[in-house]
Amino acid sequence: MLREAGYYFRMALGVYRMTRMPLEADPQSVVRRMIENREENFLYLMRRVVFNNPSNPYYTLFKWAGCDLSDLETSVRKNGLESTLESLRISGVYLTNDEFKGKKPLEHRASGWRWTHTTSRTHWFEDCSNH
Numbered sequence: 001m002l003r004e005a006g007y008y009f010r011m012a013l014g015v016y017r018m019t020r021m022p023l024e025a026d027p028q029s030v031v032r033r034m035i036e037n038r039e040e041n042f043l044y045l046m047r048r049v050v051f052n053n054p055s056n057p058y059y060t061l062f063k064w065a066g067c068d069l070s071d072l073e074t075s076v077r078k079n080g081l082e083s084t085l086e087s088l089r090i091s092g093v094y095l096t097n098d099e100f101k102g103k104k105p106l107e108h109r110a111s112g113w114r115w116t117h118t119t120s121r122t123h124w125f126e127d128c129s130n131h
Contacts, residue, residue, distance in 0.1 A: 039081050043073055057106050058093065065091040 024030050034041070050058045051069045062068065065088065067075075075084040088094065098104040 039076050042081055043076060046072060057095070061093045061095075065093050067091070067093070 047069060050056050050062065053059060062072070067088070072084070075087065079087070095106060096104065099106045
């Protein structure tokens, strides 16, 4: 419970800081830049949140699929983000909405692996807010 309270406090602090930031002079260029860099942003997020955190269930799902960070980077650069994401989905590297929200236990459909960790799932992505 304290972990969740800390998470929500940091989220509120982030919202407060965001509302104090000056507005972008050209918001369209910001969005354009984000779209242009989305593959690198995705890889940065995967490196930081998934592959550097063995307790993240996506880490285990990637391992079951036989995919490490270098494989992911190669696929994104060679095949593009959408094709890579589709390949990962086919390989079982995904969570259903109910699994993500904690309404159902996590399971890897192809292998029969079940992850029954009982702590809050919000900590899987805490590092996202520090980006």
